[in-house]
Amino acid sequence: MSEKKLTFKFCDKLVDDFEHVVKHPIVDKSSVYYTGVDLGTACVVLAVLDENYRPVAGDYRYADVVRDGMVVDYIGAINIVREMKRGIEEKLGTELIYGAAAIPPGTDELDSGAVRNVVQAAGFELTNVLDEPTAANKVLKIKNGAVVDIGGGTTGISILKDGKVVYIADEPTGGTQLSLVVSGAYNMPFEKAELYKRNSENHKELLPVLKPVVEKISSIINHHIKGYDVQEISLVGGTCCLTGIEKIIEKQTGIFTHKPHNPMFVTPLGIALSCRQEGM
Numbered sequence: 001m002s003e004k005k006l007t008f009k010f011c012d013k014l015v016d017d018f019e020h021v022v023k024h025p026i027v028d029k030s031s032v033y034y035t036g037v038d039l040g041t042a043c044v045v046l047a048v049l050d051e052n053y054r055p056v057a058g059d060y061r062y063a064d065v066v067r068d069g070m071v072v073d074y075i076g077a078i079n080i081v082r083e084m085k086r087g088i089e090e091k092l093g094t095e096l097i098y099g100a101a102a103i104p105p106g107t108d109e110l111d112s113g114a115v116r117n118v119v120q121a122a123g124f125e126l127t128n129v130l131d132e133p134t135a136a137n138k139v140l141k142i143k144n145g146a147v148v149d150i151g152g153g154t155t156g157i158s159i160l161k162d163g164k165v166v167y168i169a170d171e172p173t174g175g176t177q178l179s180l181v182v183s184g185a186y187n188m189p190f191e192k193a194e195l196y197k198r199n200s201e202n203h204k205e206l207l208p209v210l211k212p213v214v215e216k217i218s219s220i221i222n223h224h225i226k227g228y229d230v231q232e233i234s235l236v237g238g239t240c241c242l243t244g245i246e247k248i249i250e251k252q253t254g255i256f257t258h259k260p261h262n263p264m265f266v267t268p269l270g271i272a273l274s275c276r277q278e279g280m
Contacts, residue, residue: 012261018055025057025091035099036272041066041152045268059084071114081122099124100275105131105156105168133158135270136236145232150239169224175239203243218252235259236266
């Protein structure tokens with residue numbers, strides 16, 4: 001069996017387990033819990049792992065508190081994370097103490113302070129902050145290639161060589177642009193277009209409409225991987241749930257492109273795997 005298959009076997013199993021515990025939390029006591037807080041443009045996700053870094057609980061909520069990777073509704077973000085934290089604590093019958101977070105690559109000086117403050121104000125002891133594609137690779141375990149995290153507002157790229165990140169970049173194009181195209185093409189409000197886009201039953205119909213935006217994302221990827229020997233591209237992030245997006249990107253880049261099962265949960269799980277008990 002190839003390393004590629006082994007990688008996705010681990011990733012997909014972790015995601016499947018997480019999807020299960022979101023609905024059916026594991027209430028067996030653990031000596032410690034590790035929480036990953038993913039403040040996405042379209043969705044906020046909390047992933048909780050036990051002492052052995054296995055999923056035990058989680059929650060997610062679609063929200064508009066982050067735009068283009070930047071926190072724009074500070075109080076709203078705190079309230080959402082705090083409410084989700086309390087809800088999970090009630091289900092587990094314990095307090096969640098340790099939390100980790102992630103930011104778009106290259107935005108540390110711009111917005112990492114806001115992300116830190118949101119997580120801490122929600123009641124977590126923040127133990128780690130890392131960039132989103134690097135967090136995703138904690139789950140993917142790619143040794144060589146590019147991890148591309150396409151979220152609601154930005155596309156983040158990490159290039160890895162021998163398991164180490166050698167380049168990171170981030171540009172403001174993502175799922176929001178797809179929703180705007182749907183809104184214009186179908187003459188519907190943005191909120192309705194966002195819901196229409198999320199429904200996988202509409203993806204086959206939408207793919208030709210959204211192809212130009214996906215091609216733009218592909219050009220962003222091409223620009224940033226130029227000069228690097230990238231043999232494979234791994235897609236994560238909620239926008240990559242769009243059925244067939246990987247085929248367009250592969251055609252435009254000429255590089256083998258694939259994505260795991262439910263790419264929306266890969267990054268938050270990677271953030272949780274990066275959480276620890278020691279403070280920053």
